[in-house]
Amino acid sequence: MVSIEAGILYVVATPIGNRGDMSPRAIETLKGVDRIAAEDTRRSTPLLRDFGIDTPLIPFHEHNEWRLGPELIEKIVSGESVALISDAGTPLVSDPGYHLTRAALEAGLRVVPIPGPSAPIAGLSVAGLPTDRFLFVGFLPPKPGQRSNELERLREWTATLVFFEAPHRIEAALADMARVLGGERRATLCRELTKTFETVHHNSLAGLCDFVGADPNQRRGEFVLVVEGAPAKSGELDEEVERIATILADELPVKQAAALTAKITGAKKNAVYQFLVASG
Known part of the structure; x- marks a missing residue:
């Protein structure tokens, strides 16, 4: 049983297609909050209806985020719980919501993720x-x-x-x-x-x-x-490989650090060894 707390912004993932991917926690959260801010109420209404969710919906999209955001923050500060959903998938991934979550955090509010589908x-x-x-x-x-x-x-x-x-x-x-x-x-x-x-x-x-x-x-x-990403240039190591190798070399002999880095990252051991020797 999900316990909905007052004064919280819930960021709720919804299916990207198959309704079977809607999580029980997402359903209970959307049923329990005071209101749902939806990117497109026309698209969200049929989904919510299928799961027996009749929580009040308000449209929240790129064209009204700046205007409506402060109003939503005020409601959350006053004790309401609000859920943010997008048309499909995890909100904020190429969808509106960044400014709302940022404003909530700056106001000292909790932002709680309800994870799920992500394209x-x-x-x-x-x-x-x-x-x-x-x-x-x-x-x-x-x-x-x-x-x-x-x-x-x-x-x-x-x-x-x-x-x-x-x-x-x-x-x-x-x-x-x-x-x-x-x-x-x-x-x-x-x-x-x-x-x-x-x-x-x-x-x-x-x-x-x-x-x-x-x-x-x-x-x-x-x-x-x-x-696929670009191939690493001959004789060059990825920045992340260099970072890992440097950290390990602070604690281990160079040969061991090179071998372990190669095992972790898939980089060539000799190239890692040469990098560590050259970097002192």
Whole structure:
């Protein structure tokens, strides 16, 4: 049984598609709070109705966040409990809410997460790419020139890259990724995750361009793209590898620190050893 406390902002994750992913804790929280701030009440109402949730809804989106945020903070300060939900998934991940949570914290209020579905994490979990370090990019700029510039800035990142993309831009975005990042890079296209027509397709970026271009159905729905990071340059170590190696070298002999760093990170032991010797 979830105990709802007064004067708290609850950040509640909801399904990204499959209603079976709604957690019992999320349901009880949404039933128990005084009001729910929803990104789009038209989309949230059917979901809440399915779970017998009749808590008052108020629209809270990017166009009214600045105006409505202070009002919500006042209500929470006065003792109300408020839940924040987005259209789907975990709030604040490419959705409104940052300013509200920041204001709540600055007012000395508790912000409590009710975790659950998240499209970027779902995509990462099935991509077969490294997940120890990843960069969530979200949506790329819609204009071709700005999109290419952003991809240029990401081209040398060695961490796995995670993108959202809209159906009407998916072909152009993939083409730009293949051109700027390299068509040979491994990538996974996740379309309509957890929904009836879910697609998870593994290929190179060039291969994904062909796959999407050949089938109009693969240009519909909501997309998560997970793209392999850039390869580490010969003779260079990732910054995180260097950080770990340096910490271990403070406590262990250089050879042991290099061996343990290599075991933890997958880096080449000789390269780590050479870095530690060179850095003194």
